[in-house]
Amino acid sequence: MTAAPATTALRVRTRPIRLTGPLLDVLPADSGVLSWVREGEGIVGWGEVARFTGTGPDRFADADRWWQEFCAGLDVRDDVALPGTGAVAFASFTFADDSPGSVLVVPRVVVGRRGSRAWMTEIVPAGGPEPAPSALPAVTPVRPGGRLRYSDGRVSPSRYRTVVAEAARRMRAGELGKAVLAHDVVARAETPLDPRFLLHGLSRGYPTCWSYAVDGLVGATPELLLRLSDGLVESRVLAGTIWPGERRDQTPSTSSGTYDLGGALFGSGKDRREHAYAVDSLAASLRPLVRDLEVPAAPRVLTLPNVSxxxxxxxxxxxxxxxxxxxxxxxxxxxxxxxxxxxTAAAAALISEIEGMDRGRYAGPVGYLDTRGGGELGIALRCAELDGATARLFAGCGIVADSDPDVEVREAAAKMRAVREALQG
Structure with a gap:
């Protein structure tokens, strides 16, 4: 574990503001873009007053301890008192225990909106007279990256097909029930990529997803891993996927002669089993820690522009x-x-053995924490890791015994469409 806290005592001030435009529009260029926004609400931030980095199986406990110690030393005045006000830390953790790069970033400035209320939080050194409120930064142009060239990542589509086939074979042999396997694609632009450009594109195209940016990882996730507010714990589990062009049979399933994708997904035994594994694992982990756990008897269909x-x-x-x-x-x-x-243990071992890449923070938790002990954490899906003019895109699929490797390759491509289109603009 390493940490870079502020070297002086800090004063945190949250004030209501008037905000007429989109939250993402207030992000300045080249200031460490931070975001957690859905349907126009959420928080964005920039600047940095403190940072935690960690690795290993204790990274969540280490980050928790660091955050609580950091918050204990703050002088906070919050005139808004909503989720996301006061000091916050944007969080992004690695998927695997031994992968480096888990991070909490405490921004110097946060701007947020919830319903009709908007606010700005600023963190400044303590001592001296109360500082005057800062104005919102002037909007700076968002830079497109220009023409993109794509190439295979560390796991090419053909290798991914082979890996999926091997995983399904092992499941048919009874070694495990399900594993989620991923692959990557690399995009190279003509100029350094502006994370705000990708954020804007994802937010426009997928407004019901959480558009996030933390330390160069930018994406839009439909999956809420955990929300904690006033003792209420919430989670949205997604597993089982279908997309336009993927037909489970060739028979029109509506009176108009069109194909009912949602109905096909809901009726798919393979997808229902995959989903049940995911829900059951989450519920089993939460039951010892929460009471009155409500688990739906059956899933619903969530439809997005690229997949359901x-x-x-x-x-x-x-x-x-x-x-x-x-x-x-x-x-x-x-x-x-x-x-x-x-x-869990068998799946993690299989992923480590055959997937062929370090996922980094892809498929790890991402979101924010606040000083009241609450916050929201999604799963880092539909994302790209930006580094200068290069973006590394990820997508994964849940594999069970009857998975078809060719179908899973097409599913991963359908999931990558969100980021590819947003990068292109």
């Missing part, structure tokens, strides 16, 4: 006799079967 998923919303309440932090919950549930597999 089976979705289940799970909720419960913290037990006041056994309080646990958001990062404490995170340590208990990650990785769920939605992004790892089941049984």
């Amino acid at each position: 998923h089976l979705a289940s919303d799970v909720r419960g309440h913290l037990d006041p006799a056994r309080p646990v932090s958001l990062l404490g919950l995170l340590g208990a549930v990650h990785p769920t079967a939605a992004v790892g597999g089941t049984p």
Whole structure:
């Protein structure tokens, strides 16, 4: 674990502001873009006053301890008192225990909106007179990256097909029930990529997803891993996918002669089994930590522009006799079967053995924490890792015994479409 806290005592001030335009429009260029925005609400930030980095199986506990110690030394005045006000830390954790790069970033400035209310939080050194509120930064042009050239990443589509086939063979042999396997693609632009350009494109195209940016990882996730607010714990589990062009049979399934993708997905035994693994693993992890856990008897269909998923919303309440932090919950549930597999240990071992790449923070938790112990953490899906003029795109699929490797390759391509189109503009 390494940490770079502020070297002086800090003063945190949250004030209401008037905000007429989109949240993403206030992000300045080249200032460490941070975002957690959905349907026009959420928070964005820039600048940096403190940072935690960690690795290993204790990275969530280490980050939790660091955050609590950091918050204990703050002088906070919050005139808005909504989720996301006061000091916040944007979080992005690696998928695997031994992968480096898990990070918490505390921004110097945060701008947020919830409903009709907007605010700005600033963190400045303590001492001296109360500083005057800062004005919102002037909007700076968002730079497109120009023409993009794509190439295979560390796991090419043909290798991915082979890996999927091997995983399905092992499942038919009874070694495990499910594993989520991923591959990557590299895009190279003519000029350094502006993370705001990708954020804007994803937010326009996928407004019901959480558009996020933390330390160069930019994406739009439909999956809420954990939300904690006033003792209420919520999660949205996604597993099981269909997309336009993928036909489970050739028979029109509506009176107009069109194909009912949602109905085909809901009726797919393979996808229902994959989804059940994911929901059951999350519920089993949460039950010892929460009470009144509500798990839907059946999933619903969540439709996005590029794919549709089976979705289940799970909720419960913290037990006041056994309080646990958001990062404490995170340590208990990650990785769920939605992004790892089941049984958890067997799936993690298979991924490490055959996938052929370090995922980094892809499929890891991403979101924010606040000083009241709450926050929201999604799963880093539909994303790209930006480095100068290069973007590394990721996509993964849940593999079960009857998975078809060719179909899984096409599914991964359908999931990558979100980021490819947003990069292109």
